[in-house]
Amino acid sequence: MAMTWVWSGMVIISLLFGVLTGTLDAVASAALEGAESAIELSLSMAGILCLWSGVMEIMHVCGLSQKLANLFHPILRRLLPEASRDPETLAAVSANVSANLLGLGNAATPLGIQAARRMAQGCGGVASNELCLLVVLNTASIQLLPATVASLRSASGCRTPFDILPSVWLASILSVAAGLVAAKLLSLRDRRRT
Helix, strand or coil: CHHHHHHHHHHHHHHHHHHHHCCHHHHHHHHHHHHHHHHHHHHHHHHHHHHHHHHHHHHHHHCHHHHHHHHHHHHHHHHCCCHHHCHHHHHHHHHHHHHHHCCCHHHHHHHHHHHHHHHHCCCCCCCCHHHHHHHHHHHHCCCCCCHHHHHHHHHCCCCCCCCCHHHHHHHHHHHHHHHHHHHHHHHHHHHHHC
């Protein structure tokens, strides 16, 4: 609801200043150009996202995503000991982490929601520390292959969309490490209060 007010306010202010400065034609032209470029970007990204979602589905069918998820089981069992007691929850978390690892945020979202719903059962409406940690892991997500970012770069005309890999790897590792440390420190603080 708040974003509706923000966007409406921006449009009204733009139109108002366009009228006051006599550049209403330029404002209208910029709005149309922006809409046109947004549609072009959306269509070009849709094709690339369909490609990577298809790759993820092929990985799922041939069992490669399950093998990748199995690699994360030991780490996730240590990070999320309560969630790892339920094999379906652990499988959903592992699949979510695997999809994020491949940079498929759109494909990872349903898996993350499924894992969060399973973890939220029995919490009484208050997020547990492990559920908060899942959100941190999902948000920060280490990416080996940033498919979505590469598709954005490619759609914008970049000839080498994957040349950002070292920077993405470093930023991903640092963000996950910072998120894990913050989540664990807040979890310890929460335990001391109770």
